[in-house]
Structure formats: structure tokens, C-alpha cells
Amino acid sequence: MRTILITGQGGSGRTTVAAATALDAARAGTRALVLSADRADGLGAALGTATGPEPVKVAPNLTAWRPDAAAGFREDLVAFQERAASVLDLLGAGRLDAEELTPLPGAEELALLRALRDAALSEAYDLLVVDLPPAPQALALLGLPEELRRYLRRLLPPERQAARALRPVLGRLAGVPMPSEWLYETAARWDVELAAVAAIVEDPGTSVRLVAEPGPAGADQMRLAGVGLALRALPVDLLIANRVLPQGTHDTWLAGLVAQQRKALEEWEEQGATRPVRGVGHLGRDPRGPDDLAALGVPGTGDSPARVVWPVTDNLGDEGVLVWHIPLPGAIRDELDLIRRGDELVVTAGPMRRIVPLPSALRRCTVDGAALRDGSLRIRFAPDPQLWPRTR
DSSP, rough: EEEEEEEEEETHHHHHHHHHHHHHHHHTOOEEEEEEEEETTTHHHHHHOOOOOOEEEEETEEEEEEHHHHHHHHHHHHHHHHHHHHHHHHHOOOOOOOGGGOOOOHHHHHHHHHOOOOOOOOOOOEEEEOOOOOHHHHHHHHHHHHHHHHHHHHHSGGGGGGGGGHHHHHHHHHHHHOEEEEEEHHHHHHHHHHOOOOOHHHSTTTEEEEOSSEEEEEEHHHHHHHHHHHHHOEEEEEEEEEOOOOOOOOOOHHHHHHHHHHHHHHHHTTTTTSSSSEEEEEEEEOOHHHHHHHHTOOOOHHHOOOOOOOOOEETTTTTSSSEEEEEOTTTTTGGEEEETTTTEEEEEEEEEEEEEEEGGGGEEEEEEEEEEETTEEEEEEETTTTSSSSOO
């Protein structure tokens, strides 16, 4: 399945672009599903028909779905209370009824991830278009499955679960209560669900489409979004410059905005080798309905860009080091930071951070330096004599 994740500048028309993308693909004969977590149903407004908590067919080959975060939150919390009943009774805690539960911040995004997993497992669609939150929140959301799985493995290591049958004996020996069976079962279930979402994000058929209005604010946000996506090794298939004003206006005030947009577009097009740019004209109104969406000319499909690769080059013969190349186009040297933690590397780029496992060869090396060149972070690793195989 082809998956297009749409994010970008806040207020730039991401939801409209998502609807137009899915509609264009559907009209070309592709079975498309468009997902959105927008509580105000901006997706329905763009499509010209209401969307709801269940997938609904809104046009030939096109299905829209806006998951109900409140219902999912209530079901999960009620189920958790049932599994933790013995602990809650021991503490004298009062149970919460489903009717009194309201979703916490972030519930919409979590519901979107669950819907993404369910949709990807379905064979009813060829294309999945996901209307994500603005870029900063979207980057955190896309990294959530990986981070939560890492937390679970640290808190409840899978290799220690083999000793679950010995918990009563260990509890008496240690003098402290041991984790209950439901805790291990919950962790295992979460790990499976998170792995399914992570697999979709990492799939070769998944790419990101960025949306922004051409201008200084949009340029700054697109640079940060590009760095964050590169840090997650997510490819960008298209940068959509939305609401481009027509050229040749005689209005002095509008002429200034047109010139500003033109400058931003030229700068983005210079970077077109890594992310093609598509300008979408301003209709003079908010797009509403299939005709307006079609008039935008947003492409529904396209070739999936190659996945971002972080190669390791062998310079042992020349310099005695291995070099790990991490592409970070748009990164600024002063905003980068690296920390080695055991077999992991903590990479920070501005406000974004990712903890990545080292390739097996680099785990037997020590960090020998790093440099940012031509949009690529190059980290040098020198073999550790105590760990590296000796040659005769």
C-alpha cells in the first residue's frame, strides 16, 4: 500500500491538500482512504460532506474517516481498570465510569495512529492519505511508536519475561511484590501494536508531503521540518507551496506579497533535487467540494521516493576509521549535538532528538569526531583495540 503523510505549516491548508490528494487519486481509479484527526471536521468541510467516526464512502473510490478519539480513550481506560482491578482494590481507588471520561490532550493523535494501523492492515485500499497535525507535533507523533517501544524494552525487558513463572518465589526472596501477569501481557500487546505502526512509517511505500505558504515563516518551518524528517529517515516526495497568488497584479499591497512568495518559491525550487516543489494557486476562497479540490491540481499519486539511507563507509585503509553518514539537509552546525550511550547514539538537531542504535560494526568503535558537510552529518568511528578483531 502507498501511504502519503501530509503535514507542514500550521494553517497552511494541510487538510484541504490531503482531501485533494485523495480525491485526485480516486478519480484516477485508485481506491483511496483519507484519514484525519481534526476534531472540527475540516476534512468534511473540504470534501463538501460530513465525516465521522466510521469510514464512509464520499465519492467513487474515495473513503473518508475521522476516528473518534473520545470513544477509543474510554474503551482503553475502562479495559485498563479491569486488568488492574486487584491493584486498584488494594489501594481503595474508586472506579471511573465510561460516561464521566473525557479524552486527554493527545488522544486524537493516538486514535489517528491506531486508525493508521487498522487501515494499513485492510485490503480495501490502495492508497492511504493521512492528514497529520502541524510539523512539530507530527514529528513527535511519528517518533512515538519507536520511543514507546524503547521505553517498554527498558522497563520490562523481554528476556526477563521468561522468569514470570518464578515470580512468587522471587517475590518472597526479595521481599517485594513482583509485577503481575497482566502487566507483562499489556506490555507485550502494546509492543505488537506499536511495532505495526512503526512498520508503516518505515515502509518503502510511505513518504511525507509538506504543505506551506511561500514566505519567510513557511521557509523557516519547512527547514526545521526537513531536518526532523531526515532525522527520522522519512523521505519527502513533494513540497506543496499552497495559496500562491497570481502574478501581474496592479495592486501595490498585493504586489509586495506576490514578490515575497516568488522569492520563497525560487529558494525552494533551488532545493528541488531533494524535494520537488509544486505550486498550488489561491482560488480566492476556501476550497469547498470536489470541484474546488480538483481545481487545485494537487497530484494524487506519484513515484515513491527512495528511503533515506544512513550508510557507513570504510576508511580503515586510508584513515583508520569508519564514517557514518547521516543526511540532515538544512541542519545548522551550532544546533547539532551528539552523545554516545552504550550501543546507542543520541542525535539532537535543534528542538528535535532521536536515539538510534549503532550499526553492529560501530558498536566496537569509539567516536573519533564529527562534522557537518554538504547537508550530511559525518561521524568518525575508530576501532576499539580491545573489541576489534585482530588481524595476523
